[in-house]
Amino acid sequence: MMAKRLALTTATALLLLTTAAMAQTEVRFTHSITGGSSREALDSIIADFQAANPDIKIKEIVFDDDQYSNQGLITQLKSNEVPDIFFEWAGFPVQRDVAAGYAYDLTEAMAADGWKDSFSPAVWTDGAGTMVDGKPYLVPLSLDLTNTIWYNKKIFAEHNLTPPKTWDEFVALNKALAEAGETPIVEGNNEFWPLGNWAGHIAAMVVPPDAYIAAFKQEAPFNTPEFEKALNLLVGLHEVGAFNKDMQALGADPAMATFFQEGAVMHPIGSWLVSETANLAEEGFEYGQFNTPVIDAAHPLANSVIGTITGLVVHKNAPHPAEAIKFLKFLTSEASQIKWAESGQMSPVQGVSDKAKLDEQTQAMLALMSGASGIVPPPDNKYPVPVAEAFYQAAAFAASGEKSAKDALVWLDETLAAMGKQ
Amino acid sequence: MSRATERRRSTAEWLQFGVAGAIVLVTFYPAIWMVYSSFKSNREIFRSPFALPAQWRWENLIEAWQVGGLGTLYFNSVFVTLVAVSMCVLFATAAAFAFTRLEFPGRKLMYRILLIGLLLPPPSVAIALFTQLRDMHLLNTPWALILPGAAWQLAFTVFLMRAYFISIRPDMEEAARLDGANTWEIFWHVSVPMVWPAMLTMVVLNTISVWNELLFALLFVTDDAQRTLPVGLVRFSGYHSTDYSLVFAALTITTVPILILYFVLQRHVIAGLTATAMD
Amino acid sequence: MLLFATFVLLPLGASVYYAFTFWDGFSAPRWAGFANFARALTDTTFLMSFVHVVLYIAATLVFEVTFGLVMAVLLNSDRRGFSLMRGMFFAPVVLSMSAAGVLWKFVLDYRTGLLNSTLRSVGLGDWAQPWLAQPETALLFICIVSGWKYAGFYMVIFFAALRRIPRNLYEAARLDGANGVQQFTAITLPMLKQNVIVCILLAVTGGFAGFDLFFTMTNGQPFGATEVPATWIIKQAFDQNQIGYGVALTVVLTLVVSLISIGYLKISERGNVTRY
Structure with missing residues (x-):
């Protein structure tokens, strides 16, 4: 007392x-x-x-x-x-x-x-x-800019590579790097959003806009051939050995550090990477970025950015x-x-x-944004967070080879049904 | 325990020594690795995780201490633990005394209710407790950790103290009562000195759990100035997740003093545990 | 008692009420009936979290209780060095779970971790795995870390009990020609029965309360393979801002643990194990 x-x-x-x-x-x-x-x-x-x-x-x-x-x-x-x-x-x-x-x-x-x-x-x-x-x-x-693909200029030069224009070139580039013993892409996906945002952008570039919005608003199923095609692009990357093995255990920031420490060649993440450069990069580290390559030139959002x-x-x-x-x-x-x-x-x-x-x-990013044909919002900023996160998880299933694209989407629809309308 | 009889060891004894030694070394090695890693630079950790540091960088420790505000964390942890543990052990001893030495209506029922607390996992009320503490305006104060911390240890402590009270015969207390002492005097002057060793054991056990508590500390305190060590460490490791040497340094600073304290008090900790533990 | 009532029983009661509401913790709760519970029963992650916690408890019985018992027998000697070894083996018990979690995340790191770099340095680089990134190994390693942390605790309990077993029992057995293993099964185990049962109780209730290690090491990842009720509840209530649903999950958890506990007390009363 x-x-x-x-x-x-x-x-x-x-x-x-x-x-x-x-x-x-x-x-x-x-x-x-x-x-x-x-x-x-x-x-x-x-x-x-x-x-x-x-x-x-x-x-x-x-x-x-x-x-x-x-x-x-x-x-x-x-x-x-x-x-x-x-x-x-x-x-x-x-x-x-x-x-x-x-x-x-x-x-x-x-x-x-x-x-x-x-x-x-x-x-x-x-x-x-x-x-x-x-x-x-x-x-x-x-x-x-929620996602763009950062790359290590020195390693690109060593392997005579240039930023790809189309998705097929992108896959080929990953394959070449993996065969040369590099880790092509590092992603720290233990919280699902880093890869999830990117997958959201990829899906937006493949799925017709109306169907995309309807699915995220829980008005239409995700299990459609178009979404399956989008997730299969990630499966394709996984199959050529594009991703780091510990993707699902790594945090977003350690993944960024891995990129700056030259532990991987590319790192898909947002514009905030720039402000970390002084902290994490070693003297003389040179990097650049390119947007997710065109997947389907006829799609209205073919040249969009996510932001x-x-x-x-x-x-x-x-x-x-x-x-x-x-x-x-x-x-x-x-x-x-x-x-x-x-x-x-x-x-x-x-x-x-x-x-x-x-x-x-x-x-360069400002130029990219102003030259884009549209700005896609990241799913967890536009739609109910639980729906977006379930989609992110489905994307992670596909990208790590845990489930096929089809099974991931079936899982996604079942999860959303159990959750009820958000 | 340390009286070593030094006649020649048989082969079986050497084997026992070797196997036990190897296992202990493997299990203890991560702690050693943690300590010397905290003196390395980030680049060394990335390039050669196993090697000893090329140069012992004491500045890592200083930086971690300052950047992490570890002094505040230590102070808060000590304060919360001290208050919560003394509250808990005192109340629990009184309760155990009442349950074993006094007759009052509802005794059995109350004890059974208390036992719920022994088996209930804390996450099962974490959320309701959060809103309750908010309405009591206790969030973000040390009391948000002290009061629930003490309350959650209470069931376990009463349970073991009661067992200890049962194990000693009530002769002394009855004699004191015949001499005209009231209940309060009996409790303080007769019972407490008798169960003192058990109380100390409970202090040790409760200190370990309150000191290490994470869930409540994570949810009920968001202010840097009020945080305790475990949650501070988790936050520090997220905050500096790209700076491995700094996190190693913080880990070392927050654990090594505890380990040293433990090795100094080891005999008491283990003897206390073995004297009363679990029977 | 008042303290206990305020901070344990009152929130427990409030939980039951909130469980029947849709509530974000801020605006007035809306009555939801059984909707939250219906959702809980179809929430596969939640149901799986019980499977994980049961696996975790089973593993702790091996890595903590059994390993602790084995080490108690191994370290039971008056020879020089054994006291120090007992001290070292017990040391992780005094560390916080969060420190253990952060430390072991480093040990198990794919690129810079102690485990993988040891494997690589002895030429077993192919065995190096992203231990915490694979659903098959993540839970296993959490169990191992838990064992590392608590085996010392059980070791001390068993060690104390071993010391109370009269020596002449062993001498008599030796005269009858029993070997070490036979002595262990015929004398040691039966004498420790009581302790084993109490330790199992501790491991089971402690298992359901498990949060710290899961939170610091994987937070449920990868793909919910290490999701336990506690981590999932916190995610629903805070990350997803659905307090009503989160609380409903806590009530389910309480029910499950109570059922197990009542069953256990029934058995133990019959066996007169705890002095109850």
Whole structure:
């Protein structure tokens, strides 16, 4: 009892002391940017903000990507001590947050000072997933290319290879590399989304768009000849020995490290790889990227890319919404966004990409995105997460040779039926 | 136990020594490997996982300590364990005393209910407990780990303490009662000194489980400042999953002191376990 | 008792109620009737998770209890060095499961792990496998790690019991011409019966609570081959944000464990094993 009282008085005294010294507001900001040049840029923007606003302190609560999307974010959102700002992916996740009452309606804030118009108009279109019922909830921070195929230029040169134009060339290239004793592709798929996103893109390039959407909305079966064809492309890669053997046990980040350590020739993953380069690559490491090669030239999405928007949401019950919004405005100001873009991110703010000194890879990705015939959203950002994850698992079955394409799709339909409409 | 009789060993004894030694060495080797790997650079770990470090890089340990905030993790773990274990063992001893030495209505029923806790796996209430702690505004505080931690160890502790109470005859307590001592005095001055060795064993056993608890710590605490070692380590290994040497260093820092503490106290830990364990 | 009631019984009761609702943990629960339970019974991953946990328990009986018993017999000597070896063998027990999990993930890593690099260095490189990436080996290795972690605990329990067996029993047996194995089966095992039964109880209940090792090593992967009830429940309730369904799964788990426990207590009461 004694000890407890003592602790209480000390706490009160400390509290009084800090209040007296400085009436500082703490804004809790949770995200999954753990390292690399983007984290440095973010930390420096936060430092600038705190210098300009000494009464506000930004407290970062950081998880790695997988833990963030598994338990990290949700336990915080449901807690009695919610974060003021949280990182989120556009589309379905934002919709879900709004429905659950986690997201703050930014209509008013966006209207003030032309904040909304400072962003590129494309982020406020219906398909962008930043708004729900016409109200903005997600403050866009980055345009993400969810998947592209990164390759090691040196090893490509050693084997006289060039980026493939068609899927058949791509398979032949994998076969050649495997026969030369290399690991052609490394993927860290223990959480299913890395390969799953790519498989989502491949399927979108094969299956007629209507049938694709209907299947993910649980209005039509997955077990169709078109989906089977898409998964068989992965089976084909598996058969030529394209994938690393420990694909299903490896995490996404260790897979990336393997690529940078020259443990594999190619690595299909998103644009965030660029910001990790400084951390993981050795001196003189040269790499490039190419989009998933054309599979069916007649398909409307033959030249599409897979991408989404990531950004920040203010919690509906945020203790300090005004300060949170103030910080977000600072973070999306032109000066901050130039820093952000130069760390290897594609900024959603107008004009930034022209003014910033962009990294060669970032420029190439911007070119890829603007030249694409369409942008396919990653399934787990567009459709109910359980459906997307079941599809990802089916893709992993096919790519690791556990099940045939047909059996994987039968399994998928059965799993979705048991789950019920999501 | 360590009194070694040094007459010549027979062949069978040498065989026993050799086989046992080989098995123990194999099972203990991963710990040794962990320690020396934590001094290597990432490149060495990737290129030659088996070899000793070319150069002993103490800076790995320093970096891990600072980057991981391991000091805070240690402090939190010690605090949570200390409070939870003392609460649990005290309450359990009192409860075991009541169950064995006192007559009160519903005694049998209460004991049977308590036994549910012995067999129930913690995941079965983790979710409901989460929402309950939220409504009590305890999430993200050490109490979110202390109170459930103590409660979950209680059934097991009462069960073993009760067995110990049964194993000693109530003569002393009855004598004290005849001398006019009240229940409370009997408990503190007669029973507690008698069951003290068993209480210490329970302290050791409970410390091991509370110190290592992961599930509740993962769900009930998200704030860096409140995290305990096991969940901090898991998070650290995810966070720095590309930096193998750093994770090895963190592993070493978080486990070696525990191992040293254990080897120092080994005799007590094992003797305590063997004296009262499981009978 | 109040502590126990608040943090064990109350959530247990609440679980039963939430199990009948559709609930995301935040908005008001909607009554769902038996829908969650119906879904649980068709959820193949959930059903398989029980199969895995049973396999895991069976394996722990081998890798923990039996191995612990064998090591207790092997390490039962007063000779110099044995005390140290007992200490070393027990050491993993004091480590946290998460530390053990993280460490063994490194040991079993396909490219840089201790196991594969040992195999490669002795010329058995072809045997190197991505141990945790294959459904056939992932669960097995979790069981082995669990054995590594807990065999020391059972060893100590059995060791203590061995010490209480009177020496003259063995001497008498030796005079009757019994060899080591015969002595073990005729004297040691029967004398340890009580301990064996208690250890099995510990292994079974501990098995159902198993979460830490699965979570840190594979989190259910590959392809749900190491999914146990605890990991699947946490995934449903938090990752997928379906608290109502997650809670229904916890109720099923509780029911299953209770049935097993009641059965066990019935048997043990008859055998007067635990002083109950």
